[in-house]
């Protein structure tokens with residue numbers, strides 16, 4: 001028997017439900033932390049991830065040039081509140097870390113209600129939700145609050161405090177590498193800079209950590225590099241540190257918002273027809289769900305950096321609901337009730353299926369190409385006879401034999417036949433065992 005490259009994945013199958021629960025429970029652990037692009041929250045998050053997987057942590061000093069950008073100051077947030085004239089808290093950072101605009105400059109002042117309103121961001125359209133807002137590259141002091149709560153405040157004097165600090169320090173990111181047989185790499189990246197938002201991106205961080213852990217048990221052809229970095233600036237820091245090694249990136253996925261029941265959504269790399277683009281389109285088409293496939297656009301997550309023209313890496317974006325399209329997006333409603341173990345498990349499966357394609361793809365050549373080889377004589381016809389899986393298996397063999405002219409890889413064959421890659425791969429393995437196929 002030839003080695004089945006998908007075998008370890010199949011062994012996983014029994015514990016699929018457990019995987020969904022394990023991803024969810026890690027997301028729950030990450031959820032309460034107040035993250036931003038720099039600071040303690042990012043380090044705490046990396047610390048939690050490093051209990052699950054080996055993580056190399058990098059610190060990039062404030063002021064380091066990163067292409068057209070500079071590593072920013074480190075943000076520390078200790079406390080924030082607004083008190084009314086009677087000393088009653090009308091906003092408390094301890095209740096939700098979304099209450100402070102991420103990267104907010106310090107503030108301590110007494111002010112009128114009108115003045116206070118200039119420092120508060122709300123969502124009038126979703127009056128009961130706290131918005132998530134950032135102010136990374138323009139210094140600002142602001143709170144975020146439910147519109148209904150702001151509207152309920154009466155005239156009078158308020159005392160507002162944001163006990164934060166912006167000081168020289170460093171930008172932190174983490175990296176995990178699973179070494180394969182070759183140094184060609186599959187990059188998997190998730191942003192680590194959002195505070196208590198479950199789908200965006202505790203879901204992505206937890207999912208990638210569990211994929212990294214699963215790959216540990218598996219011998220792979222590709223090396224797998226996992227990047228946990230703050231959005232934009234973290235990706236730029238990693239690109240700057242690895243510029244001379246980027247030709248090794250053969251495939252890549254940015255992963256965010258993978259815990260809700262929407263989508264699935266795949267946004268193609270800038271190249272549009274990279275192998276990962278085709279693999280993800282194929283996987284999503286066979287989920288039984290209604291996938292949305294988007295062409296590349298220069299807006300979104302860190303695929304913007306990886307796919308900038310100076311790099312143009314084959315990196316796409318995988319999500320369930322596309323960012324910005326669900327009402328919970330960037331609000332306090334993106335909480336732990338919004339993500340579910342079953343959806344995380346399904347998202348995990350989709351990425352693992354893409355990994356299986358990348359791992360098991362090859363280009364065969366039919367060694368008996370003149371007419372169809374006689375399958376019955378070789379015992380390859382036996383499964384047929386009313387049995388549907390047998391018929392599918394035979395169709396897969398016929399497709400593989402027909403397309404095995406040395407020009408078609410297994411993914412090509414899956415695309416052309418409309419059959420799942422797994423069926424095609426299984427048929428090709430069987431045919432090779434019977435001496436009918438060889439490497440092209």
Ligand code: ZN
Pocket residue numbers: 194200330
């Ligand atoms: Zn976001």
